Amino acid sequence: MELDFAPMEGVTSYLYRNLHAESFPGVSRYYAPFIAPNGSGRFKGSALRDILPENNRDIDLVPQVLCNTAEAFLAVSRELRAMGYGEVNLNAGCPSSTVVPKHKGAGMLSDLESLDNFLAEVFSRCELKVSVKTRMGLNSTAEFPAILKIYNKYPISELIVHARDRAGMYKSKPDLKAFAASVPNCRATVSYNGNVVGLAEYEKLRASVPGLSRMMLGRGAVTDPALFRRIHGGAALEKDELRIFLSKLEAAFLAAGLGEHFTLARLKELWYYVIWKFPGAEREQKAINKSRTLADYRSAVSALFASGLYDAEAVFRG
Numbered sequence: 001m002e003l004d005f006a007p008m009e010g011v012t013s014y015l016y017r018n019l020h021a022e023s024f025p026g027v028s029r030y031y032a033p034f035i036a037p038n039g040s041g042r043f044k045g046s047a048l049r050d051i052l053p054e055n056n057r058d059i060d061l062v063p064q065v066l067c068n069t070a071e072a073f074l075a076v077s078r079e080l081r082a083m084g085y086g087e088v089n090l091n092a093g094c095p096s097s098t099v100v101p102k103h104k105g106a107g108m109l110s111d112l113e114s115l116d117n118f119l120a121e122v123f124s125r126c127e128l129k130v131s132v133k134t135r136m137g138l139n140s141t142a143e144f145p146a147i148l149k150i151y152n153k154y155p156i157s158e159l160i161v162h163a164r165d166r167a168g169m170y171k172s173k174p175d176l177k178a179f180a181a182s183v184p185n186c187r188a189t190v191s192y193n194g195n196v197v198g199l200a201e202y203e204k205l206r207a208s209v210p211g212l213s214r215m216m217l218g219r220g221a222v223t224d225p226a227l228f229r230r231i232h233g234g235a236a237l238e239k240d241e242l243r244i245f246l247s248k249l250e251a252a253f254l255a256a257g258l259g260e261h262f263t264l265a266r267l268k269e270l271w272y273y274v275i276w277k278f279p280g281a282e283r284e285q286k287a288i289n290k291s292r293t294l295a296d297y298r299s300a301v302s303a304l305f306a307s308g309l310y311d312a313e314a315v316f317r318g
């Protein structure tokens with residue numbers, strides 16, 4: 001099984017990805033959080049920094065684009081090609097209420113004729129392989145057969161299916177039944193995404209979708225950065241590995257010039273996921289969230305690691 005690391009904006013930045021790859025084996029490809037170009041394909045310096053090849057030397061990275069015009073998508077793709085990338089991923093899954101009404105992300109699924117036109121233009125002109133990360137519908141996963149009919153018209157290099165509709169945001173139960181039923185009808189290679197947070201979910205999926213060769217892991221892997229290794233038959237995450245990983249990440253943020261305030265903000269964002277490895281640590285979590293300085297943060301984290309609450313088998317349940 002090929003296991004990929006999902007893009008998570010604000011979490012899996014290049015600093016995170018590099019340290020993760022150095023610390024934990026088992027990821028086939030990392031997907032970069034979306035680049036959101038304007039109509040003419042221009043995008044922020046921070047998004048550029050995140051995908052620059054010199055910032056992603058030792059990992060296999062697939063950049064992702066979130067936009068609603070083929071022109072913008074193609075303009076970014078040209079830049080990616082010039083940087084040496086061979087593939088670009090289209091975001092057709094972002095459920096945010098600031099994105100969907102603009103017919104971007106999962107909003108692309110609201111008008112299948114526009115989606116078809118977008119893909120026709122992209123596939124007639126893009127010189128990179130194009131993969132798609134999609135939801136199974138806007139309001140229902142029952143929309144997927146009609147969406148798939150459109151996708152099947154094009155040589156999509158890989159279709160990553162987040163097995164929820166947009167309405168389910170990140171909360172609803174992934175629709176494994178609808179996913180499994182659709183796999184034989186997909187022309188593209190399929191990757192599954194959604195709530196693979198531990199070995200149990202992985203095994204269940206393998207049993208219910210025979211022949212599946214790829215999965216993408218997000219929140220569960222941020223909670224447990226050794227999840228890829230574990231699924232591949234390796235050891236469970238040790239408490240000390242986690243401690244060292246987080247402290248190296250803090251050092252990497254500071255070394256990259258993030259400063260105390262932003263370093264703290266990034267680390268707190270991570271702890272939203274990592275805290276699941278410490279069941280019952282509400283009091284310690286509060287102390288981490290309340291910390292205003294890195295010194296306070298470090299002492300809150302030390303107290304948590306000393307608490308005895310760490311559970312190597314605990315998984316993300318948010």
Ligand SMILES: Cc1cc2nc3c(=O)[nH]c(=O)nc-3n(C[C@H](O)[C@H](O)[C@H](O)COP(=O)(O)O)c2cc1C
Nearest residue numbers: 006007008009033034091162194195196217218219
């Ligand atoms: C904080 C956050 C940021 C995300 N950013 C992106 C993104 O930039 N691009 C994308 O395609 N999906 C993004 N996602 C969705 C994840 O890639 C993934 O599809 C989703 O979390 C479900 O997989 P999981 O259950 O393994 O986490 C994001 C999710 C979260 C929670």
